[in-house]
Amino acid sequence: MSSSKTSRKTKTSKKPLYIAAGVAIAAITLGLVSWEASTAPAERPSGGSGASAAPRIDPVAELKALVRRESGDKLAVGRADAPVVLIEYSDFKCGYCGKFARDTEPELVRKYVEDGTLRIEWRNFPIFGADSEAAAKAAWAAGQQDRFAAFHTAAYADGSKEKGFGEARLVELAGQAGVQDLERFKKDMAGEQAAAALKKDQDEGYRIGVTSTPSFLVNGQPIAGAQPLDAFTTAIARAKAAARP
Numbered sequence: 001m002s003s004s005k006t007s008r009k010t011k012t013s014k015k016p017l018y019i020a021a022g023v024a025i026a027a028i029t030l031g032l033v034s035w036e037a038s039t040a041p042a043e044r045p046s047g048g049s050g051a052s053a054a055p056r057i058d059p060v061a062e063l064k065a066l067v068r069r070e071s072g073d074k075l076a077v078g079r080a081d082a083p084v085v086l087i088e089y090s091d092f093k094c095g096y097c098g099k100f101a102r103d104t105e106p107e108l109v110r111k112y113v114e115d116g117t118l119r120i121e122w123r124n125f126p127i128f129g130a131d132s133e134a135a136a137k138a139a140w141a142a143g144q145q146d147r148f149a150a151f152h153t154a155a156y157a158d159g160s161k162e163k164g165f166g167e168a169r170l171v172e173l174a175g176q177a178g179v180q181d182l183e184r185f186k187k188d189m190a191g192e193q194a195a196a197a198l199k200k201d202q203d204e205g206y207r208i209g210v211t212s213t214p215s216f217l218v219n220g221q222p223i224a225g226a227q228p229l230d231a232f233t234t235a236i237a238r239a240k241a242a243a244r245p
Contacts, residue, residue: 042214043094043097043212063208063217063222064219066220067219074146074148075122075124075143076122077119078113078118079116079119080119082117083117083244084118084218084219084236084243085121085219086118086120086216086236087122087123087217088122088123088214089123089125089214089215090122090123090214091124091125091127091128091132091136091213092132092136092139092155092156093131094128094213096213096214098161100226102156104226104228107229108232108233108236111233112236117236123201124136124139125210126198131164131165134189135165135170136198137194138151138165138173138174138185139155140198141186141188141191142185144188145180145181147174150178151174154173154176155173167186171185171186212224214226216232219239221235221239223235
């Protein structure tokens with residue numbers, strides 16, 4: 001599996017994986033069967049940690065339960081009752097996340113979100129240090145003014161991450177995304193709610209064993225890395241067929 005090829009060491013999260021009964025086996029299955037088995041490109045922070053064995057349960061059921069389907073979710077697009085939900089764990093400094101956002105995601109939106117088949121729920125999962133976390137909070141803040149998807153597009157534009165994610169740059173990206181109240185944006189970005197929302201997404205990812213970005217779940221089925229479009233269309237078709245009554 002391809003690992004991160006950053007030119008310098010990056011600050012990585014030291015949070016342990018949670019080994020609670022139930023979610024532990026999801027993490028193991030996710031890590032050993034999918035995340036680690038995949039040869040698709042994905043970026044990792046330097047270092048890493050693993051999970052110890054636990055009694056086997058149904059991991060797909062555990063992963064399916066992560067779908068939120070909240071009608072007011074600012075970090076989601078698509079109908080709350082769509083038969084297929086794609087959960088995406090990503091980092092704005094991840095090059096492969098950017099590739100997926102530019103090359104694959106727009107086609108999934110056009111082909112499946114617009115016809116009601118697919119819902120995409122984003123999870124901010126920064127693994128490359130302080131800039132990554134700042135960008136995640138900024139994306140959440142943009143979402144409070146219904147501009148998360150537009151911020152997502154601007155932040156993942158080709159060459160964007162090379163400019164960094166300092167405060168001035170994040171405000172610039174918010175402006176590009178059409179955020180109207182930039183003072184509110186800055187306050188939201190620095191507020192406790194943004195930090196809490198980020199922690200919720202991070203805790204979820206660590207709990208199921210996500211160690212690289214981008215990582216995906218399609219109705220509970222893992223996909224690791226920036227796979228070709230065909231991998232997603234196949235997974236969505238299978239998930240839709242399985243969801244039929």
